Amino acid sequence: xxxxxxxxxxxxxxxxxxxxxxxxxxxxxxxxxxxxxxxxxxxxxxxxxxxxxxxxxxxxxxxxxxxxxxxxxxxxxxxxxxxxxxxxxxxxxxxxxxxxxxxxxxxxxxxxxxxxxxxxxxxxxxxxxxxxxxxxxxxxxxxxxxxxxxxxxxxxxxxxxxxxxxxxxxxxxxxxxxxxxxxxxxxxxxxxxxxxxxxxxxxxxxxxxxxxxxxxxxxxxxxxxxxxxxxxxxxxxxxxxxxxxxxxxxxxxxxxxxxxxxxxxxxxxxxxxxxxxxxxxxxxxxxxxxxxxxxxxxxxxxxxxxxxxxxxxxxxxxxxxxxxxxxxxxxxxxxxxxxxxxxxxxxxxxxxxxxxxxxxxxxxxxxxxxxxxxxxxxxxxxxxxxxxxxxxxxxx
Amino acid sequence: xxxxxxxxxxxxxxxxxxxxxxxxxxxxxxxxxxxxxxxxxxxxxxxxxxxxxxxxxxxxxxxxxxxxxxxxxxxxxxxxxxxxxxxxxxxxxxxxxxxxxxxxxxxxxxxxxxxxxxxxxxxxxxxxxxxxxxxxxxxxxxxxxxxxxxxxxxxxxxxxxxxxxxxxxxxxxxxxxxxxxxxxxxxxxxxxxxxxxxxxxxxxxxxxxxxxxxxxxxxxxxxxxxxxxxxxxxxxxxxxxxxxxxxxxxxxxxxxxxxxxxxxxxxxxxxxxxxxxxxxxxxxxxxxxxxxxxxxxxxxxxxxxxxxxxxxxxxxxxxxxxxxx
Numbered sequence: 081x082x083x084x085x086x087x088x089x090x091x092x093x094x095x096x097x098x099x100x101x102x103x104x105x106x107x108x109x110x111x112x113x114x115x116x117x118x119x120x121x122x123x124x125x126x127x128x129x130x131x132x133x134x135x136x137x138x139x140x141x142x143x144x145x146x147x148x149x150x151x152x153x154x155x156x157x158x159x160x161x162x163x164x165x166x167x168x169x170x171x172x173x174x175x176x177x178x179x180x181x182x183x184x185x186x187x188x189x190x191x192x193x194x195x196x197x198x199x200x201x202x203x204x205x206x207x208x209x210x211x212x213x214x215x216x217x218x219x220x221x222x223x224x225x226x227x228x229x230x231x232x233x234x235x236x237x238x239x240x241x242x243x244x245x246x247x248x249x250x251x252x253x254x255x256x257x258x259x260x261x262x263x264x265x266x267x268x269x270x271x272x273x274x275x276x277x278x279x280x281x282x283x284x285x286x287x288x289x290x291x292x293x294x295x296x297x298x299x300x301x302x303x304x305x306x307x308x309x310x311x312x313x314x315x316x317x318x319x320x321x322x323x324x325x326x327x328x329x330x331x332x333x334x335x336x337x338x339x340x341x342x343x344x345x346x347x348x349x350x351x352x353x354x355x356x357x358x359x360x361x362x363x364x365x366x367x368x369x370x371x372x373x374x375x376x377x378x379x380x381x382x383x384x385x386x387x388x389x390x391x392x393x394x395x396x397x398x399x400x401x402x403x404x405x406x407x408x409x410x411x412x413x414x415x416x417x418x419x420x421x422x423x424x425x426x427x428x429x430x431x432x433x434x435x436x437x438x439x440x441x442x443x444x445x446x447x448x449x450x451x452x453x454x455x456x457x458x459x460x461x462x463x464x465x466x467x468x469x470x471x472x473x474x475x476x
Numbered sequence: 477x478x479x480x481x482x483x484x485x486x487x488x489x490x491x492x493x494x495x496x497x498x499x500x501x502x503x504x505x506x507x508x509x510x511x512x513x514x515x516x517x518x519x520x521x522x523x524x525x526x527x528x529x530x531x532x533x534x535x536x537x538x539x540x541x542x543x544x545x546x547x548x549x550x551x552x553x554x555x556x557x558x559x560x561x562x563x564x565x566x567x568x569x570x571x572x573x574x575x576x577x578x579x580x581x582x583x584x585x586x587x588x589x590x591x592x593x594x595x596x597x598x599x600x601x602x603x604x605x606x607x608x609x610x611x612x613x614x615x616x617x618x619x620x621x622x623x624x625x626x627x628x629x630x631x632x633x634x635x636x637x638x639x640x641x642x643x644x645x646x647x648x649x650x651x652x653x654x655x656x657x658x659x660x661x662x663x664x665x666x667x668x669x670x671x672x673x674x675x676x677x678x679x680x681x682x683x684x685x686x687x688x689x690x691x692x693x694x695x696x697x698x699x700x701x702x703x704x705x706x707x708x709x710x711x712x713x714x715x716x717x718x719x720x721x722x723x724x725x726x727x728x729x730x731x732x733x734x735x736x737x738x739x740x741x742x743x744x745x746x747x748x749x750x751x752x753x754x755x756x757x758x759x760x761x762x763x764x765x766x767x768x769x770x771x772x773x774x775x776x777x778x779x780x781x782x783x784x785x786x787x788x789x790x791x792x793x794x795x796x797x798x799x800x801x
Contacts (some may be wrong), residue, residue, distance in 0.1 A: 206761040208730050227762065227800065234730055234761040 083132045083157045089150035091392040096147040098263040104136045124391040135161045145263045168185040205232035212237045263442040266355040283410045288443045288470040318342040318362035320466040330395045330416035345394035348381040355381045356394045401434040407444045418450035485627035489634035503530040505557030513558045523613040527637050536565035547589040560595035561607045574643045575618030576648045586641040598651035603773035606744040614715040615801040620644045625689035627657040634665030671718035675706030681725040684735040685711040695791035697756035723756045730761035740768035767794045
């Protein structure tokens with residue numbers, strides 16, 4: 081029996097994924113439940129286990145930064161190591177079981193087509209080009225081939241190495257080097273372009289006086305608990321959202337979905353991109369639990385160890401650039417969410433209270449809202465409520 | 477330096493070796509009074525007489541058999557097979573006796589026999605007199621196969637072949653006899669089994685031998701005008717093959733065209749290719765390309781004969797394709 085390996089759909093919004101790596105070679109024995117390949121989707125890598133035991137017979141795709149639609153057949157597993165694989169001509173997703181086919185039908189398959197499939201995805205490179213790339217410690221797939229059928233030749237490797245060497249050197253104006261798109265950058269580019277194009281953004285800005293939070297922070301610290309402004313922000317924002325659930329909504333399949341749980345995403349910068357791990361059910365968790373989970377999840381994000389489970393269904397997101405001294409910025413909403421919070425620096429400012437000037441710690445915040453779902457007044461009320469909660473925090 | 481023909485160079489080599497060593501004698505069809513089908517032995521019968529220059533009956537098996545017997549008794553015979561096309565007739569002697577006797581007698585005898593023959597197309601002599609059968613011979617362990625391209629190499633290598641204590645098949649080319657080249661007047665020999673770079677280059681290596689060396693040099697000259705630098709390696713000896721020289725040139729240019737006049741299938745180029753893959757795979761920047769003779773009996777028609785073997789223009793095409801021009 082021949083069985084298909086498909087690009088899995090791992091989230092309700094996932095439409096396509098990127099093949100990151102195969103964990104088996106063609107011809108390898110595969111046990112059911114063994115990790116077969118790795119896929120990147122919505123900013124997370126996850127390992128996909130084989131649904132069948134058998135032999136990995138054919139890889140129709142190789143890792144690349146081209147997106148593969150979900151349910152696309154990406155390879156085949158067979159029960160025995162050598163039973164013939166017949167790929168039906170018209171559809172890539174169909175597979176015929178040979179013993180049920182007549183000889184005439186088999187003959188329909190053009191050998192050239194199978195051959196094309198076999199070689200597609202494999203990086204064509206001359207032996208010396210491969211050797212040179214290996215010695216230089218570079219991934220040959222990054223090099224563009226100029227030989228017949230795109231074969232990477234020695235001169236392509238030399239040109240690539242020369243271009244790498246030039247990187248970082250002062251170059252005359254006008255000269256440039258080409259930075260390769262990584263799969264993650266492609267995803268970020270696609271999602272955010274889509275968001276800015278589809279979602280009518282508008283922005284609110286404000287300041288929270290966080291002297292009370294600062295005090296709370298200090299007192300917890302004396303008790304040996306180190307909480308950050310972000311922990312307070314997540315904890316308290318979740319309470320405000322509980323009262324204004326539209327902020328935590330999502331637009332999926334043309335429905336405005338309002339959720340009972342408040343799941344807050346945190347934008348975390350990683351090498352050459354960012355990921356958004358999600359803290360679940362923030363409305364019902366203590367600040368200590370939130371703090372603990374935040375630390376874990378941010379660490380996992382930095383190590384690129386997040387699971388699909390930990391990143392899926394992000395809606396409302398907090399993005400913090402305060403550590404860089406940024407006062408304010410307008411973040412782009414991450415679909416299917418309808419709101420995002422941008423946090424600027426926390427610093428001491430002159431504040432007028434009861435006609436008196438005071439110097440108090442102030443947090444700069446901004447929000448982007450999706451006007452399709454949230455009108456300005458609702459957003460304003462949410463802001464007002466959050467400001468109250470932030471400035472008179474109740475930590476229970 | 478003086479310039480003489482390939483024929484004259486061979487004639488000089490025979491004369492000098494006969495002069496040097498009284499054990500050297502010649503035998504073959506029409507080599508004495510007539511001076512050989514292509515005139516290589518001209519004048520030698522007159523000089524050395526019937527004792528040392530023997531006309532034989534038309535029996536290739538006998539020529540090689542007699543040569544072997546004489547060699548075993550300590551003589552240094554130089555036998556001539558008029559056309560390599562007839563080598564099949566003496567294959568029993570050559571393959572089963574000449575090549576193996578030293579080995580099978582545990583080294584107790586030597587076989588200092590040289591078999592001169594000639595091959596190749598170009599004179600519209602048809603399918604029986606135009607073949608390139610060297611690949612049959614390089615499949616026989618126990619003999620050496622030499623195929624010089626220039627008068628200088630022909631003389632130096634024939635002298636070494638005659639002095640060699642193992643059997644050598646020395647294959648000349650009918651279209652080279654009238655080609656001229658510099659040959660020093662003073663004594664010299666060339667080592668068997670050593671290839672020669674006939675032209676230095678950096679972009680592509682042409683590996684070739686015999687007459688195709690001349691075509692390859694012509695092609696290299698044409699390609700130079702197009703800015704393609706071609707190295708031409710003349711193997712000179714096919715068995716033993718100078719693998720080190722082949723690997724050196726592959727390492728230098730990373731791209732190889734093999735030019736051979738023999739039929740492509742199972743030809744000498746196949747062996748060269750295999751040696752490259754085994755010994756220099758990591759230095760290849762493109763698949764090895766063969767420009768070879770067509771897999772056909774050699775046509776009698778001059779037009780078709782020309783088409784059946786490589787020519788400089790087709791060599792150029794192969795090189796251009798390989799460097800992406």
